[in-house]
Amino acid sequence: MGHLDHAAFGWLTPVLSYVMACTGAALGLRCTVRALGADGRSRRNWLVTAASAIGTGIWTMHFVAMLGFSVGGTEIRYDVPLTILSLLVAMAVVCAGVFTVGYGRDRTRALLVGGLTTGLGIASMHYLGMAAVRLHGDVSYDPVRVALSVVIAVIAATAALWAALNISSPLAVTVASLVMGGAVSSMHYTAMFAVSVRVVPSGEILPGATAMQFIFPLAVGLGSYLFLTSAFVALSPTDGEREASASAQRPIESATH
Template sequence: MGHLDHATFGWLTPALSYVMACIGAALGLRCTVRALGATGRSRRNWLITAASAIGTGIWTMHFVAMLGFGVSGTEISYNVPLTILSLVIAMAVVCAGVFAVGYSHDRARALFLGGLTTGVGVASMHYLGMAAVRLHGHVTYDPVLVALSVVIAVVAATAALWAALNIKSPLAVTVASLVMGGAVSSMHYTGMFAVSVKVTPSSAVLPGATAMQFIFPLAVGLGSYLFLTSAFVALSPTAGEREASASAQRPVESATAH
């Protein structure tokens, strides 16, 4: 058996991956709240932004955490197409979940469907990301822990969507995103503890790209996307602020008309 190390850089990768998950969650919840206050194309755009933020946050969290994943006795590399597919799936499934909530008239059903879809999406992203791992040896999973990680993902997603629908104050959104970040991280590490690797030492070159060649630049790019979008969303006026500024201009117009 290969000894698995989930934090080859010490606490840096778990802490950083948790931060990424929280930023994605906070941004996603903020956008979902904004979407519910908007209509038409504006609502659709906010929902797409929310889904891309949550999807990117989850994916970046997973692969930043994976940067700290090591197995004694073997190098690790990643299959590039599968890794990219895991990102696309994370985005698409979260998008479906967020839209279910944004456009449904029945709150309870929307939450159930949205939470289930998003949770399963998070889990499938995780295990596809794991399927992209290439090493000298054989990877097996503990089915009980795998099932537990899927349950955690579904519960976390449902809780996050519930928060998006019911919470408006900035403090509450912050708390909700810290909780969701924690839930996504615990789902990740539960899924990682389900892994055991039987190493077959070999000097052959592994197919795929190393984490530093591929995962690291992609994570940095997506992380930058999250920060920039957060800044944009934080600075764009809410519906209430737009109405206030519009009504402030009206008396001036009517005064100049006389």
């Protein structure tokens, strides 16, 4: 059996991946709160932003954590198309979950359907990402731990969507996103501990790209997207602030005419 190391860089990758997951969650919850206060096209745009933030956060968390994953006796490469597919799956599925909740008539049913969809999506994103791993040897999974990781993903997603519907104060959003980041991270590491690798030493060159060639630049790009969007959302006025500034300008206009 190959020796698996889940934190080859020490605490750096687990902590950084947790921060990414929390940032994505906080931004996503904030956007969902804004979406529920808006309607029409504005609501749709906020929901899409929320989904892309949560999806990006989860995916970046997964692959930043994967940067710290190493197996004794073999190098690791990543299949590029599969890795990108896992990102698209994360976005699409979170989008479906967020829209189910954003437009659901029956709150409870929307939550359960949205949570289940999103949770299964997060899990499939994770295992697609794992399927993209290329190494010298055979990868196998412990079915009990795989099942546990899927259950954690569904619970985490449902809790996050519930938070998005019921929480609007900045402090509560912060707490919810820390919890959600923790849930996503624990799902990731549960799923990683389900993995065992039987290394078959080989001189052949592995297909795919190394983490530093491909995963690292992509994670940096997506991380930048998250932080820039967070700044934009934090600075854009809420509907209440817009109305206040509009009513403040009216007396000035009537005075000048």
